[in-house]
Amino acid sequence: MRRTPTPRTTPTPARRRPLRRALVALVSAFGLAATGASVAEASAPTPPSGWTQLFVDDFNGAAGTGVDTSKWQYATGTGYPGGPSNWGTGEIERMTSSTENVALDGSGNLRITPRRDAAGNWTSGRIETVRTDFQPPAGGKLRIESRIQLPNVTGAAARGYWPAFWALGAPHRGNYWNWPSIGELDIMENANGLNTVHATMHCGTSPGGPCNETSGIGGSTTCQGTTCQAGFHTYGLEWDRSTGVEEIRFYLDGRNYHTVRADQVDATTWRNATDHGFFVILNVAMGGGFVDAFGGGPDAATVPGHPMVVDYVQVLSSGGGTTPPTGNRDAYGTIQAESYDSQGGTMTEATSDSGGGQNLGALANGDWALYKGVNFGSSPATQFRARVASGAPTGVSGLVEVRLGSRTSTPVGSIAVGNTGGWQSWRTLPTNIGGITGTHDVYLTFTSGQPQDFVNVNWFGFTR
Structure with a gap:
């Protein structure tokens, strides 16, 4: 019978990064104290x-x-x-x-x-x-x-x-x-x-x-x-x-x-x-x-x-190597930002953007998300575009950067984002990139000179 899949916890739309980090630190501290107790631990088979x-x-x-x-x-x-x-x-x-x-x-x-x-x-x-x-x-x-x-x-x-x-x-x-x-x-x-x-x-x-x-x-x-x-x-x-x-x-x-x-x-x-x-x-x-x-x-x-x-x-x-084959994402389709393979510092929340679903939120300096196996094909991609929203305060802005293969590689393109009128006030912003072909792991990285959250991302993609 249909087992319709699991959602993530849906946070409220208000910005909550400092509080969230404080709670995570508090829970981690309690967890470390508790794990000092003697417990009977089992293991998966070798x-x-x-x-x-x-x-x-x-x-x-x-x-x-x-x-x-x-x-x-x-x-x-x-x-x-x-x-x-x-x-x-x-x-x-x-x-x-x-x-x-x-x-x-x-x-x-x-x-x-x-x-x-x-x-x-x-x-x-x-x-x-x-x-x-x-x-x-x-x-x-x-x-x-x-x-x-x-x-x-x-x-x-x-x-x-x-x-x-x-x-x-x-x-x-x-x-x-x-x-x-x-x-x-x-x-x-x-x-x-x-x-x-x-x-x-x-x-x-x-x-x-x-x-x-x-x-x-x-x-x-x-x-x-x-x-x-x-x-x-x-x-x-x-x-x-x-x-x-x-x-x-x-x-x-x-x-x-x-x-x-x-x-x-x-x-x-x-x-x-x-x-x-x-x-x-x-x-x-x-x-x-x-x-x-x-x-x-x-x-x-x-x-x-x-x-x-x-x-x-x-x-x-x-067999056949130990990692899954790449090339499973179409660079020219709509890549949902919350469909990452791994991430650092991000969270997801319900979006009021057209189509509904979730967006990647609470994005601040140093955060990142990885999307494996993005297939650009043999004709070069020349533009990156992202659906973004921001309710950042005056003076707070940052860059949504695209990197290939590593989150420390040189960005192939970036979009500057400031306040768009609210955390659910969405705009599609483009930027030109050098021609990209083949299949790559794509990283979105978020860079800002201020510590506050500065952007949400609903989806992104590429065009030729």
């Missing part, structure tokens, strides 16, 4: 021979602390800003970043816990990787896996529980209406405490289409030994580009129980769904279309407070 670890989180840390926000970002509310309501699935909970819903347990696990208040309102947790570039190298393989115990609740008390471990195509970040064409890979979904897990690929168009949406191309199996709820099991995906026909295989405890092959759909559908990176998501929803197929819920009999417990998440790569 990568097999021939595999390289691209990402790992063992969720080691003090009990009651949140996730590592250099690796994960919280999805909050009831949908992406400007995107479908109820995450596009009909689920009823409100996602939060509270440690009541998302927290480490001090024993090397993450717990995502649905809760219900006295008024009957549900909250839960949803996190996604900051990175969006997980895909196999050309001629190689990618493995995404996690060891998870599903919420230990069954029968009527489990009605409405919908835990999931899954991945979404990177183009969805910042454009919340392009599902399912950009691809969704559900590594594990479970409904209503049943001892059955489901794996699904979503793609094509909805409803119907080549991938049978909104159901997708799916398979299911049961947990052996202990049930999915009574013990930990390992859920995995292996995406293989080394075979004659590309395929995506789904595993439970090392057993391949579902496979989707490129030749099951037309070439355009497969390319649109897979020719880019993915980001990884963990969440526990309550209610929605998927659980409706298994009896519905939640209702008065549903018992809150049962967490999905996650031991580790890791992403591995094998």
Whole structure:
């Protein structure tokens, strides 16, 4: 069933950089003090021979602390800003970043816990990787896996529980209406405490289409030994580009129980769904279309407070080089500023600009964002343009700079920005650049002679 992806926490539009930095420093100080306590910490398994670890989180840390926000970002509310309501699935909970819903347990696990208040309102947790570039190298393989115990609740008390471990195509970040064409890979979904897990690929168009949406191309199996709820099991995906026909295989405890092959759909559908990176998501929803197929819920009999417990998440790569292929972004399309691969000092917020979605905000001197694999083609790009807004005070301005390959390389172009009339008062500003061809990692860097925030960026792109 559709697993519409996770948003970031949406800050209020007021400038808040000094306060935000102070809070981060305070939380870090408490975190360092707490981690001095003795805790039992687990580890992800060592990568097999021939595999390289691209990402790992063992969720080691003090009990009651949140996730590592250099690796994960919280999805909050009831949908992406400007995107479908109820995450596009009909689920009823409100996602939060509270440690009541998302927290480490001090024993090397993450717990995502649905809760219900006295008024009957549900909250839960949803996190996604900051990175969006997980895909196999050309001629190689990618493995995404996690060891998870599903919420230990069954029968009527489990009605409405919908835990999931899954991945979404990177183009969805910042454009919340392009599902399912950009691809969704559900590594594990479970409904209503049943001892059955489901794996699904979503793609094509909805409803119907080549991938049978909104159901997708799916398979299911049961947990052996202990049930999915009574013990930990390992859920995995292996995406293989080394075979004659590309395929995506789904595993439970090392057993391949579902496979989707490129030749099951037309070439355009497969390319649109897979020719880019993915980001990884963990969440526990309550209610929605998927659980409706298994009896519905939640209702008065549903018992809150049962967490999905996650031991580790890791992403591995094998063969064909250890980094994903570049060239996944079109320099001449619209590159959403919040779709960065990594960043320093930035935040995102809802935008009132046409098209909605989010913008990159609170940008000040020294901040930066990286966009990997921007393909300029063989005809030179001659202009850079950016959609910017600024509510900076009088005398505060700065430069939005474009650099290739490194954030310390010489800028190939820059745009000077001062106050535009408000932090949501948008203008498209151009600047000429030297002719650029080929594929490059593009850095946006922000330089100012003053310490205050001076600009927001909604999107950028290049022209010939």
